[in-house]
Amino acid sequence: MRLATPTLATGARLGSAPRATPTSAATWAPRGRWGAWPDAETRAWRNKAHAALDTLWRRGDMSRSAAYGWMATAMGLPQEEAHMGRMDPDECRRLIHLVKARSR
Known part of the structure; x- marks a missing residue:
């Protein structure tokens, strides 16, 4: 008896799906939902905001x-909505400003 190789609904074999890279990955948001796919500008601002918050x-x-x-x-x-994955560039800039103001 020969077992079939498991496949995905698309017909692709399990384990053969392409892996996400840091530049293509979606942003994980709370409650198990995927956030919007951020563009390069949004990713850059989220990284800056995260770095600013991490200093605290x-x-x-x-x-x-x-x-x-x-x-x-x-x-x-x-509290449940305070997540980098939900922020747009303007909100990221605001957070960076708030962290800098707090640190003075």
Whole structure:
């Protein structure tokens, strides 16, 4: 008896699907949903905003979870919606400004 090779609905063999690269991957959003595919500008601003926010907890000012809580409060967002994957470039610039203002 010979077993068939498992396939996807598209007919492709399992394990043969192309892997996402850092430049092609979607952004993971909370509650198991995929965010919109960000363009290069949005990805760049999200990376900058993430780096700015990370300075708050990496230098020991607060814990990582406290930094995200601060971000939610500072931006007027519910905790569950305070996620980089939901931000557009304007919101990223605003977050960077808020972090810089807090650090002064």
